[in-house]
Amino acid sequence: MKDLQDVRPAFIDRPGGPRLCPCGLSFLVPEHYGRRSDFARCQRCGLVFSADMPPEEELARWYREEHWIRYSDEQIGMARTNVYVHAWSWLEELSLIPGVLVDVGCGAGTLLALCRDRGWKGMGFDPSIQAAAYARARGLEVHAEAFPPCSLADATADALTFINVLDHLRNPFGALEEAWRVLREGGLLYIRVPNGPFHLAMLSLLSVVRLDYLAVFHLYGFGRASFQYHLPRLGFEILAIRTAPPSQGNAYDWGGRRAALAARLLKLVDQAAYRVLKGLGLTRMAWGPSIEVMARKRRSGPIGPEHRGAR
Numbered sequence: 136m137k138d139l140q141d142v143r144p145a146f147i148d149r150p151g152g153p154r155l156c157p158c159g160l161s162f163l164v165p166e167h168y169g170r171r172s173d174f175a176r177c178q179r180c181g182l183v184f185s186a187d188m189p190p191e192e193e194l195a196r197w198y199r200e201e202h203w204i205r206y207s208d209e210q211i212g213m214a215r216t217n218v219y220v221h222a223w224s225w226l227e228e229l230s231l232i233p234g235v236l237v238d239v240g241c242g243a244g245t246l247l248a249l250c251r252d253r254g255w256k257g258m259g260f261d262p263s264i265q266a267a268a269y270a271r272a273r274g275l276e277v278h279a280e281a282f283p284p285c286s287l288a289d290a291t292a293d294a295l296t297f298i299n300v301l302d303h304l305r306n307p308f309g310a311l312e313e314a315w316r317v318l319r320e321g322g323l324l325y326i327r328v329p330n331g332p333f334h335l336a337m338l339s340l341l342s343v344v345r346l347d348y349l350a351v352f353h354l355y356g357f358g359r360a361s362f363q364y365h366l367p368r369l370g371f372e373i374l375a376i377r378t379a380p381p382s383q384g385n386a387y388d389w390g391g392r393r394a395a396l397a398a399r400l401l402k403l404v405d406q407a408a409y410r411v412l413k414g415l416g417l418t419r420m421a422w423g424p425s426i427e428v429m430a431r432k433r434r435s436g437p438i439g440p441e442h443r444g445a446r
C-alpha cells in the first residue's frame with residue numbers, strides 16, 4: 136500500500152505538480168464538466184477524480200461526526216432498502232453456505248440485519264460514531280472505525296461489501312487492498328457506486344438548467360472501464376459488472392420544490408429505464424446512474440507498483 140500513499144499526494148496536495156493517477160501512470164488530463172473544472176482523468180484506466188480533495192483529517196472528521204447528522208434519514212428510512220435486499224440476494228445466490236460478511240461503511244446496519252436473519256454472521260465498520268451506536272442498539276456487531284486498517288485477521292471473511300462507499304474514500308485502492316487481505320480465497324467482493332461517466336455527463340447536461348447538483352460525484356468517478364482495469368491488478372476476478380437497480384425512493388427533497396420535482400421525475404425515469412434494460416438483458420452494459428460489481432478473490436495478491444505501468 137506504500138506506493139499508493141506515496142503517489143496520491145503528488146496530485147492531491149500539490150496542484151501545480153505532477154499529476155499521477157493511483158494506477159501509477161502520469162497520463163492525466165484536466166477535465167471540465169458543466170460549470171465545474173476541478174477534475175482529472177487518467178488516460179490509461181479512465182478513472183476520473185476530484186483534483187481538489189479535502190485533507191485527510193478533515194474528511195475523516197466529517198464522516199466520523201457529521202455524516203450521520205445529515206444523512207441518517209437515508210440509512211434509517213425505507214428509501215434504499217431494496218438496494219440492500221438486492222445485494223444480499225445476489226451474494227446469497229453465489230454462496231453455498233452461510234458465512235461471515237463484512238460490510239464496510241455499514242451505516243445503520245440494514246445489510247447486516249438481513250445477514251443475521253438468514254443465518255450469516257455480519258460485521259460492520261463505519262467511521263460514524265452515531266451510526267455504529269444505532270446499529271449496535273439493533274443487536275448488530277458494528278465497529279466505529281475507518282477502513283482500512285481493519286482489525287480482522289487475514290482471510291476471515293466470506294464476503295465483503297462496499298455499498299456506495301468506495302467513491303467517498305480518499306484512498307479507495309488502499310481499501311480494496313485491505314478487502315483482499317480480509318477475504319478468504321474465493322471470497323466475494325460486492326461493490327455499488329454511482330456510475331462516474333454517467334454522472335459526469337449529467338453534470339454537463341443538467342448545468343444548462345442549473346440542476347447539476349442533482350448529479351452525484353464525491354471524490355472518484357468509477358465506471359466499468361476503471362473497474363476492469365483496477366480489480367484484476369488488485370487480485371480480484373470480476374464475475375459481473377452491471378447496471379445496479381435504482382433505490383426505491385428519494386430520501387431527501389433538496390434544493391426547493393423545483394429540484395424536488397426534478398429529482399422525483401429522474402427517479403421515475405431511472406426506475407423505468409432499469410426495468411427496460413433488465414427486460415432486454417442489457418444490465419451487463421453497466422449503463423445508468425448506478426453500477427454494481429461482483430468479484431472473487433484470486434489466490435495471487437495485488438500487483439506491486441513495479442508492474443503497474445506494464446499493462
Ligand SMILES: [Zn+2]
Pocket residue numbers: 156157158159160177178179180181182
Ligand atoms: Zn489511472
